[in-house]
Amino acid sequence: RKIGYAVVGLGSYATRQIMPNFAGCEHSRLVALVSGTPAKLEQYGEQYGIAKTHRYSYADFDRIRDNPDIDAVYIVLPNSLHAEYSIRAAQAGKHVMCEKPMATSVVECEAMIAACRKAGTKLMIGYRSRFEPYNKLAIELARAGHVGPTRLITAEHGFPIQPGQWRLDKPLSGGGSMMDIGIYSLNAARYLTGEEPVEVSAIESTDRSDPRFRTVEDRITFALRFPSGIEANCISSYSSAHNGYRVIGTEGSIDMEPATPYVGQVMTIRKGGRTEPRTLPAPRKNQFAGQLDHLAECILNGNRPIVAGEEGLADMRVIEAIYRSAAERRHVSLRA
Ligand code: NAD
Secondary structure (H helix, E strand, C coil): CCEEEEECCHHHHHHHHHHHHHHHHCCEEEEEECCCCHHHHHHHHHHCCCCHHECCCCCCHHHHHHHHCCCEEEEEEEEHHHHHHCCCCHHCCEEEEEEECCCCCCCHHHHHHHHHHHHHCCCCCHHHHHHHHHHHHHCCCCCCCCHHCCEEEEEEECCCCCCCCCHHHHHHHCHHHHHHHHHHHHHHHHHHHHHCCCEEEEEEEEECCCCHHCCCCCCEEEEEEECCCEEEEEEECCCCCEEEEEEECCCEEEECCCCCCCCCCCCCECCCCEEECCCCCCCCCCCCCCCCCCCHHHHHHHCCCCHHHHHHHHHHHHHHHHHHHHHCCCCCCCCC
């Protein structure tokens, strides 16, 4: 049996990346659409062969409860709507896939986890890189000490943002580059080490006279200290182009640049004076299909997703500490 998904929010990521990739799935299929724009429901409904009975507006979202074809809901809305729609989906008895960032605060993340636990539904966050072969290999090599025990990680993510979008409106985004793109640097530092940071230090640089940055931050550089002594130095930016990370061990380094795009990861290993590019065969399933099928398999087999709600919550705890560190100009401890 294939797990039936309803996609909620027919914006750019949903329509260009997620919906086309159901075609490469083994355990997942697109069965319903939720949108506030009737023309989009019509256009994508026809394109994907979605019955009229399976096309919903936000006003009748809660009626998904009565549709047994829908097993899971994929929330691809602006960040501040993630918590509300995830909780309503759980209350309708549906499993939840929610885009990153999981929500806009720790409190919201905790409420989402509690709602899914109460409903007995799975909750997974759209951390697609965990299903991408080069990132999977980087995790394996870093944690196995392939270039010696890891001492330092550097991670940079940013892009020059275009004006006039919800990402620049704090009530909808919850924050600036850190919530949207810096989270890739943070998440990578956590998955490459397999550890949770115990201390954070951050500096924010935002030109408030730039009309794009009236309510959200542009650049944040942040340092994380991990329990084993590993440090991560990271960049998050809305005004410069970066996408990469480097794992530096006692004997060399693992470079990924770019590290987290939709396609085209490049890995280079430097060790013992040699520089070796690593190329992997094209995967049977790309990261998008891998992510969709992972939740489907967890539902079918009763397993816990490798990027469950707790993973989104862990990032959000660090993001709040990063904002606090930058605002108060001090190191912030994350020790329990
Ligand atoms: P988008 O602006 O293209 O789409 C958002 C959709 O939400 C639009 O269709 C819009 O009409 C709809 N919407 C519903 N209620 C709204 C409201 N009150 N205000 C504004 N829009 C409303 O954005 P996107 O790039 O598709 O991003 C959506 C989510 O997906 C975000 O959480 C983002 O972080 C995430 N995302 C993830 C990735 C990834 O690689 N994992 C990539 C892009 C976006």
